[in-house]
Amino acid sequence: MTHAQTVDFGKTAKDYAAYRAGFPDSFFEKLVTPAFTGQSGSVLDLGTGTGTLARGLALREFDVTGLDPAPDLLEAAQLLDQKAGTHIKYITAKAEDTGLPDESFDIITAGQCWHWFSQDDVLKEARRLLKENGKLIIAYFDWDHDCPPVMEMRKLRSKYNPDYTGQDWPLGFYPQKPEDLTFPGWVPEASFLYTENVPYTHEGWRGRIRAYAGIGGSLPPETVALFDTEFAAVLKKNCPEEPLQVPHKIWAGVWSLAQ
Numbered sequence: 001m002t003h004a005q006t007v008d009f010g011k012t013a014k015d016y017a018a019y020r021a022g023f024p025d026s027f028f029e030k031l032v033t034p035a036f037t038g039q040s041g042s043v044l045d046l047g048t049g050t051g052t053l054a055r056g057l058a059l060r061e062f063d064v065t066g067l068d069p070a071p072d073l074l075e076a077a078q079l080l081d082q083k084a085g086t087h088i089k090y091i092t093a094k095a096e097d098t099g100l101p102d103e104s105f106d107i108i109t110a111g112q113c114w115h116w117f118s119q120d121d122v123l124k125e126a127r128r129l130l131k132e133n134g135k136l137i138i139a140y141f142d143w144d145h146d147c148p149p150v151m152e153m154r155k156l157r158s159k160y161n162p163d164y165t166g167q168d169w170p171l172g173f174y175p176q177k178p179e180d181l182t183f184p185g186w187v188p189e190a191s192f193l194y195t196e197n198v199p200y201t202h203e204g205w206r207g208r209i210r211a212y213a214g215i216g217g218s219l220p221p222e223t224v225a226l227f228d229t230e231f232a233a234v235l236k237k238n239c240p241e242e243p244l245q246v247p248h249k250i251w252a253g254v255w256s257l258a259q
Contacts, residue, residue, distance in 0.1 A: 007048065007116075012216040017076035019207030021198050022052025023141050027250050032060050035190040036254050038139060041106035042187035044129060046095040046122070047113030050205055051077035051088060053139065057109070058086045064087045065105075067098055087139060096121035103131045111139045127257060138181065139252035144195070149205055149244045152234050157214050160227045162213040172207075178251055191253040199243035202235050203238075 009016065011084055014220060031037055041062060045054035048066030051074055058064040058081075066088050074090040093099055094119050106174070108126045110117070126136050143150050157164060171193055178191060207229055210216040216224050235244075 004073050007217040008072040008212045012211040013072035015078045015207045015211040017050045018232045020211045043107045044105045046110045053111035054088050068092045069094050072119040105137050109137045114138045136255045146249040188190050189254045193251040197245040
């Protein structure tokens with residue numbers, strides 16, 4: 001069974017919004033500090049998806065704009081914002097070519113998406129968009145590949161999407177390790193890395209995997225449905241406990257422009 005490896009997260013918008021856990025409160029407690037965002041400012045969140053990072057900052061009084069090339073995800077983000085009681089301006093565009101004015105933002109963030117970008121182009125765009133003393137923050141919230149619920153998914157994914165090669169890089173930081181994220185003309189200032197368990201029911205974990213690039217993002221709907229049916233049986237047999245405890249690595253780094 002061979003499938004093209006084009007990923008379209010717009011196809012996963014419903015499951016993405018309903019089941020994909022966002023950055024936890026513990027992440028924002030570490031992020032909204034003097035070393036990273038400070039206590040206020042204008043933020044552009046690249047690859048915002050359903051707005052998990054953008055919403056967390058908006059709820060903490062930042063002025064946030066979210067940007068993503070998938071309008072279906074942005075529509076889901078707006079519904080989640082309404083439920084959360086906050087407002088974010090959303091723009092449908094690519095991170096490499098935002099169309100936004102020069103020197104518009106104090107902070108640019110990229111949560112769980114840096115690996116999808118043409119990094120040289122995004123760095124050039126970020127340099128253009130940041131105000132003086134602006135900051136670039138890259139963050140990841142990624143499951144531990146060696147925990148049973150993820151291992152069972154990966155085994156079954158090899159059956160339904162054997163050509164998929166994404167998101168199996170060391171440590172899951174896509175594809176670099178955190179210490180390898182170095183950018184000419186940018187100065188690393190701080191970082192943090194820790195692990196936290198995320199609870200999922202079987203239904204929730206299945207939905208989370210349907211929102212995953214290697215399944216819902218790259219397979220046709222009929223194949224996703226076949227995968228999901230078999231995955232439900234696999235979880236019941238091999239991971240019967242509920243809720244599942246899925247350890248996630250949570251990391252962020254911050255850079256400023258070299259003077």
